[in-house]
Amino acid sequence: AQSVTQPDIHITVSEGASLELRCNYSYGATPYLFWYVQSPGQGLQLLLKYFSGDTLVQGIKGFEAEFKRSQSSFNLRKPSVHWSDAAEYFCAVGGYQKVTFGTGTKLQVIP
């Protein structure tokens, strides 16, 4: 069965600081991996996705993620966080039939 673990429920960073959100997955084959962002009361916006090829994936809003098969990880990074990045971030692993989401990491950005 596919599963996703996001070990950090809540993270606080200062504006301008770097960010890394952790994600570990379990999947029987080569996974499709995604990061979504959700602002309060809003829908899910796709930040980036990985299917194959280059293990460093660039996404929207300056985010990137690195797929590490040996560690079953797909961590999300941003070099300099903006106040508008405050939201909840979900890592997800997709098979052929469905996407399984992690429990999410809430990002708080302080001045």
Added chain:
Amino acid sequence: EPEVTQTPSHQVTQMGQEVILRCVPISNHLYFYWYRQILGQKVEFLVSFYNNEISEKSEIFDDQFSVERPDGSNFTLKIRSTKLEDSAMYFCASSEKMGEFGYTFGSGTRLTVV
């Protein structure tokens, strides 16, 4: 950029009533999904739909739930007799190919059962 459209954005219904949540997937997408997010919890898979039939469903998707593609553009989720615990945000999603290219989600319908 193409969008998945969901209506209504917010629906309040009395316990025991039937509700239909509507979605218009992206026009060239062939795979359709419903997900649910209870307030403060993670997003959970309900059902996937392809070629006019259910491909996979979760244990949440019991006999109270049904999905339909009544015409070439709409994709609906019906809850036959709502319960208080059905209160959640319901997201529709679609994809061009199964799993690939990512899933485009709608902005959700917040269902409140009173």
